[in-house]
Amino acid sequence: MATPTLDKTDAAGTPEPGFADSPYITATFRIRRFNPEISAEAVWEDFQLEIDPKERVLDALHKIKWDQDGTLTFRRSCAHGICGSDAMRINGKNRLACKTLIKDLNPAKPITVEPIKGLTVLKDLVVDMEPFFQAYRDVMPFLITKETNEPTRERLQTAEDRERFDDTTKCILCAACTSSCPVFWNDGQYFGPAAIVNAHRFIFDSRDDAGEQRLEILNDKDGVWRCRTTFNCTDACPRGIEVTKAIQEVKRALITRRF
């Protein structure tokens, strides 16, 4: 007993100041459920849970799935806003569940969570993304060059040339923009903002030689001209891409043939 030790039994019993108040609140999540094996109709289901408002909607969905109802179905992979799996309509607006804090949503009222619009719902919050990715593939989102031989050194580009399409390189293909577009809701044939953003990324790349081809693809009746500049896509983009601006630049490139 030579070494004096701190008696910790007291400290463990009384919480430190500031920790006395529980950070947890009771929030209601009103989730749109759909299971084609049970009913052809989608229904709203409320879940109440104790949660720290500094947590994200994705954490709440996890808590519901793990503790309350294991049948709740949604997509998520990285859970950190990069993979683009968990785009959903939260309180009427497209967002990533993993980037939306509960405190930013007014948890006093029920928080609604729905699948994104315009794509076929498969189950609960999972939609069929195939039409979305097909439009993406249709704009040829890869580098196309004229030379047939592979170069022996890097394809160089000035900082200004790189800056030209910097904004549209940020896309994570979450479909928040495309499924926020009223034109896309009414006509799934429309290429949609995401495909145009990814075409923009190559059209304005000085190293790419297929800009003309991509512009012709988007000159289609279901191409850029369907855009009605509602700016829903720009508001919805979790990466802050100025989507409508990119679409307008493609439109102007089609008129002036300068890009």
Add this chain to the structure above:
Amino acid sequence: MPAGTLYRGREGMWSWVAHRVTGVLIFFFLFVHVLDTALVRVSPQDYDKVVATYKTPLVALLEYGLVAAVLFHALNGLRVIAVDFWSKGPRFQKQMLWTVVGIWVVLMIGALYPVLGHAAREVFGS
């Protein structure tokens, strides 16, 4: 499948909705306008009768609505042109919309007397 909630769009989406609605209203007005003007070739007396009904207070109120629709559609149309052709247009779309709404309110106040003055005298006496 029952619809979900209304998409919570912002200024851009609602200005687009208003642009569509006012556009359709103006189209209906033009349709009626062509019909009533064409009536003068069929029967000038009937034409006079129809035009006389246009002087009633109710139609004056509808005319004020028409002014509202045309003004919004015209001003927002200029905004849409700026968004399409001005490289900085998309970035300033919200500011441009509120400018449009501001000018629209001023012009609507200005149109009060010329459009509704006659109807007001008729209803409330001069």
